[in-house]
Structure formats: C-alpha cells, structure tokens
Amino acid sequence: MTETAPTVPELSRALIGAGQLFHARGWVPATGGNFSARLSPERMLITASGCHKGELTEADFLVADLEGQPIGTCRKASYETLLHCQLYQHDPAIGGALHTHSVANTLLSRRYERIRLAGYELLKLLPGIKTHDAVVEVPVFENDQDIARLAARVDAHMKQDPATPGYVIAGHGLYAWGATVAEARWRVEALEFMFECELRSQLLK
Numbered sequence: 287m288t289e290t291a292p293t294v295p296e297l298s299r300a301l302i303g304a305g306q307l308f309h310a311r312g313w314v315p316a317t318g319g320n321f322s323a324r325l326s327p328e329r330m331l332i333t334a335s336g337c338h339k340g341e342l343t344e345a346d347f348l349v350a351d352l353e354g355q356p357i358g359t360c361r362k363a364s365y366e367t368l369l370h371c372q373l374y375q376h377d378p379a380i381g382g383a384l385h386t387h388s389v390a391n392t393l394l395s396r397r398y399e400r401i402r403l404a405g406y407e408l409l410k411l412l413p414g415i416k417t418h419d420a421v422v423e424v425p426v427f428e429n430d431q432d433i434a435r436l437a438a439r440v441d442a443h444m445k446q447d448p449a450t451p452g453y454v455i456a457g458h459g460l461y462a463w464g465a466t467v468a469e470a471r472w473r474v475e476a477l478e479f480m481f482e483c484e485l486r487s488q489l490l491k
C-alpha cells in the first residue's frame with residue numbers, strides 16, 4: 287500500500303488541536319509558541335507570526351520552504367521559523383515540531399544549563415528509550431533574538447548528539463518534534479509533565 291502525503295487541511299487540524307490542548311494547559315500564553323508540520327520533502331506548513339495558538343484557524347497557517355521562505359503568500363511566518371527549518375533539514379524523518387512557553391520550562395531553564403530527567407515512566411515516550419530506568423538530559427540554550435544564530439547553535443548540538451529528545455531555550459520555551467504532529471504532541475506532553483514534576487519536587491525540598 288502506498289502512503290499518501292498529508293494534506294494542508296489534515297495537518298492544520300492536527301496543529302489546531304495541539305494549540306487548543308496546550309492553551310488549556312497554560313503552555314502557550316498570549317501569542318507564545320509556534321507549530322509546524324512537514325508537507326513534503328521540501329515544504330512545511332507553519333503558523334503565521336503573532337497568532338494566538340489556542341484559537342488557530344486554517345487561515346493562520348502558511349506554506350514555506352525549508353529555508354523559511356513563505357510560498358504564495360505575503361503573510362509573515364513565525365518569528366522562529368528558522369528553528370523549525372533546522373529540525374526538518376537535520377532529519378528527513380521529522381514530520382512535526384511544536385514550541386511551548388510553560389511556567390515549568392521557563393523556570394527550570396533559567397536555573398539549569400541542562401534539565402536532568404531520571405526514573406520517569408514517561409521517559410519511554412522519548413526517542414530510543416525503552417525503560418523508566420534511564421536518564422535524559424534536555425539541553426538548554428541561551429535565548430537569542432538572532433534566530434539564525436540560535437538555529438546554528440542548536441544544529442551543532444544535534445549533530446554532536448543526534449539523540450537529543452527536545453531542547454529548551456532559557457527563560458523562553460521548549461521545542462520538541464516527532465515523525466508526526468501527534469508524536470510531537472505526545473513528546474511535548476511527556477516533557478512538560480516531567481518538567482512540572484521537577485519543578486514541584488524542588489518546592490518539596
């Protein structure tokens with residue numbers, strides 16, 4: 287059976303659903319966050335800049351090439367488009383990428399240079415992990431308004447460590463990805479859950 291490529295309406299629906307869920311959880315306040323999905327080997331669907339991610343409609347997405355250039359529209363793509371381009375260029379198996387601004391990822395990334403996650407059952411949702419008895423270190427990058435420079439730093443890290451399960455930009459937010467939008471969403475949910483556990487366990491100390 288040959289697989290057909292996902293369509294713009296299908297991918298938009300998946301990204302709209304992720305936005306509604308993330309907003310309900312408080313992970314995409316105001317216009318924070320951005321989402322994308324791979325449409326083809328050379329193209330992606332990505333949120334336009336400045337949209338509220340809990341209230342997305344199909345009109346809030348545009349098609350861009352993997353250099354970040356919008357195709358057939360004069361709308362401005364997400365300010366952080368180059369971070370999505372980096373992921374799709376890095377690994378052709380990546381089909382969806384999601385970015386959140388949660389309280390937990392913001393606070394932990396202001397304190398640590400990497401976020402250590404150990405012993406959680408939900409680690410098994412991250413690539414290549416088969417047991418709770420594992421340790422994952424989520425890298426934290428210094429925030430930078432020069433997104434091309436930030437994308438280059440992320441790329442260098444991922445070339446060095448291809449098992450990177452996601453990353454956090456300090457004081458800013460999480461990027462996670464997967465083969466599909468659904469898989470990217472599960473990974474965001476798993477990582478945000480474990481970040482929340484880490485944050486709360488610090489309050490218990």
Ligand SMILES: CSC[C@@H](O)[C@@H](O)C(=O)COP(=O)(O)O
Nearest residue numbers: 317318319320335336337364365
């Ligand atoms: C305006 S605050 C958030 C932005 O600076 C950015 O970090 C963000 O996540 C959303 O930007 P956007 O251009 O809407 O994709």
Ligand SMILES: [Zn+2]
Nearest residue numbers: 318319385459
């Ligand atoms: Zn952001």
